[in-house]
């Protein structure tokens with residue numbers, strides 16, 4: 001239908017976003033059209049702004065609007081602790097917990113033999129350089145507890161062995177987690193790391 | 198964090214869309230930023246276009262980019278059948294089934310004593326006028342099988358009683374079911390087995 005071509009194209013583009021499907025894209029677009037002055041126009045403006053200004057931090061790989069991100073620039077974060085994460089989403093998750101006061105290094109993925117992802121395809125060389133050049137005392141490997149995540153953690157640990165203190169996030173039962181919903185690996189890890197009360 | 202203010206605002210705005218929450222909004226925005234040239238800029242442009250051109254059809258309430266929508270303008274659709282739906286999403290669901298060849302009338306909601314929605318708050322007066330002025334032979338009430346949907350159907354049936362053939366979708370629509378959630382085959386079956394009221 002010619003008069004709805006742009007609307008159809010918008011639905012199709014929205015449906016390709018992670019977490020959205022055709023149905024939720026249709027509902028989102030209808031909602032946006034109903035509130036076009038209040039919501040659609042401001043959203044489009046904001047997207048234009050972000051498209052023009054968003055960039056990856058040259059140092060850590062975080063997403064921001066400056067060449068070096070606020071976390072890297074903050075003197076308060078110069079604790080000597082460097083937290084290595086796979087993805088910016090993981091960095092944001094760490095930040096929401098408000099417990100880590102150091103800086104980050106975003107790998108941009110994990111090593112994967114299957115997908116032919118090697119160290120040079122990630123920000124691993126930059127990590128090794130940072131450990132050399134910045135006053136890093138501890139590297140915290142906060143990689144996902146997946147096979148590829150743990151392979152990547154072991155590779156980085158090998159590379160940094162003896163040059164810095166290396167730690168990783170403790171594995172166990174998440175707060176509020178029900179055993180019945182956890183995979184065997186998590187339960188095994190939680191049992192092995194059990195603590196005296 | 199000042200350098201991520203626009204990004205945070207974008208996530209917050211996306212999270213308010215139906216079907217998206219904070220987590221899916223974060224993932225969608227990260228995805229858009231990664232593909233900012235390929236995806237974010239075109240999406241923003243498309244939203245601007247839709248915001249500037251989208252409007253409700255003055256006759257039926259469908260959403261399009263012209264004052265009178267393509268369905269209302271198409272001579273092929275002048276079958277004398279008028280399908281009354283609650284919402285544009287329901288019209289789209291009917292169109293996807295490709296079984297209905299007539300025209301539509303979008304009410305824009307349902308009567309609701311609880312929410313103080315009366316006939317004048319919907320496009321019910323316009324429906325009565327259309328039945329008078331257009332060569333309508335049959336009004337198909339394709340309202341959701343909810344209490345409010347059926348209350349609205351009965352109200353419209355009362356108003357139109359004796360002036361036109363009145364039918365409703367019957368077979369295939371589950372109790373409490375909403376059209377927009379149904380597969381195309383169910384809608385097709387429901388339309389084919391429509392019954393006189």
Ligand SMILES: [Zn+2]
Nearest residue numbers: 057060069072
């Ligand atoms: Zn940074």
Ligand SMILES: [Zn+2]
Nearest residue numbers: 254257266269
């Ligand atoms: Zn129309």
